[in-house]
Amino acid sequence: MDEQTTPEPAVTGPDAAYREGALDLLGLLAYGALTAFDRLAEDARMAPGLADKVQLATMAGRQVDHFGRIRDRLAESGVDVMAAMQPFHEPFNGYHEHTRPKDWLEGLVKAYVGDGIAVDFYREVAAFVDADTRALVHEVLADGGHGDFVVGRVRGAIEDDPKVGGRLALWGRRLVGEALSQAQRVAADRDALTSLLTGTVDRPGLDLAAVSRMFSRLIENHTRRMATLGLQS
Structure with missing residues (x-):
C-alpha cells in the first residue's frame, strides 16, 4: 500500500x-x-564622451545583476519573477513616461534624485520584512560609488554654465512630485505593501502619523540630494 502524504496547509x-x-x-x-537598466542604457547614448558612456553602461550592468539576484530569491519562494513584477508595470511605466529626460544632464539628475526617492521608499518598507530579505534589499540598493560620478558631472556643468542650475532645479522638483505620486499610488493599490507598513495582527507597523513622517523623510532626503548636486529644491 502506497504511503499517503498529507499536503501542507495553505x-x-x-x-x-x-x-x-x-x-x-x-x-x-x-x-x-529592469526599467533602470533600460533607462540607463538609453541615457548612455546621450553621453558627451566615451568615459561617460562607459560609466552609465556600468551602472546599467549593475541593474542586470540586481535583477538576477531578486529573480533567484523569488524563485526560491516558488514565485515567477514575471508574475511578481506585473502589478508594477503601470505605475513604473507611467512615471518614466512623464519624466523622460531631454538631455544627458536631465538623465543624470533623474538617476540620482528620482531613483533616490525610490530607494528611500524601498528601504522604509524593508524595515518590516525578515532579516534575509532586508539584507538583499539593502545590497541591491547600494550606491556603489555612482552617486559621486553624477554629482561631479552635474556640479561641473553648473560651474561651466550657471543657467543650467535653474533648469535642473525645476526638473528636480518635477521628479520629486512624480516619484512621490507614484509611491503613494503603489502603496494605495497594493494592500499587501500597505500591510507591511501599517502592521498586521502580530507584526507592529506604522500608524498614520508615522506614515506621514515617513513621506516627510523622503522629502527631506530629496532636499539633501538636490543640495549635494548644487540645486535648489
Missing part, C-alpha cells in the same frame, strides 16, 4: 499577508531594476 491570516507584502517588495525591486 498559509493564511497574518503570515499570508506578510508573505504577500514581502513578495510585492521584491517584485517592485525587480521591475525597478
